[in-house]
Amino acid sequence: MKFFVDTAEIDEIRDLNALGLVDGVTTNPSLVKKAGRDFLEAIREICAEVEGPVSAETVALDYEGMLAEGRKLAQLAPNIAIKVPLTWDGLRACRTLSEEGRMVNVTLCFSANQALLAAKAGATFISPFVGRLDDINLDGMDLIREVRQIYDNYGFETEILAASIRSVNHVKEAALIGADVVTAPASVLRKLAEHPLTDKGLTAFLKDWSATGQKII
Secondary structure, three states: OEEEEEOOOHHHHHHHHHOOOOOEEEOOHHHHHHHOOOHHHHHHHHHHHOOOOEEEEOOOOOHHHHHHHHHHHHOOOOOEEEEEEOOHHHHHHHHHHHHOOOEEEEEEEOOHHHHHHHHHOOOOEEEEEHHHHHHOOOOHHHHHHHHHHHHHHHOOOOEEEEEOOOOHHHHHHHHHHOOOEEEEOHHHHHHOOOOHHHHHHHHHHHHHHHHHOOOOO
């Protein structure tokens, strides 16, 4: 499974990238607002930091507007993945941009039917929003499971990018189902290494080592 970090904060990206955990980055207008950065400047800096795909979102709602914005974003760096919404205009833009050889991330997916359309439109990534489905008392992982089955049934190459990840359990479940990518906040990715028994065991080992009076260096 590939790990994308869902942020526009360059320091968070650098810290995780130093650990070898960042396969890509996803951003959106809300994350850019939170970071308080100029959008284009932030995207350029992120693209220079990581080698993998960096999703940058269009904000136009019409086909022509998405094409114009997508093409401009693609000029920022070769690893840009253009994000378009799962609407008819977004799917049409996905088809055109994909045929131009650009990576496209179709976002705001909430149903298996939508995911099927995105794959047929040539999407590089489909982003089902797990947490937002959980918020309305639906199981977001059911959607990941359905999309995985459909894509496997027909050999679609579109990668399932599990988004709106809220917890380490979301990451684990997405991995068990077979999502290709998970994008999560830096805080969630860091928690993947945490376990109380690891901490307890380390404390016991260090106590016993101290009692020996020895040193390695």
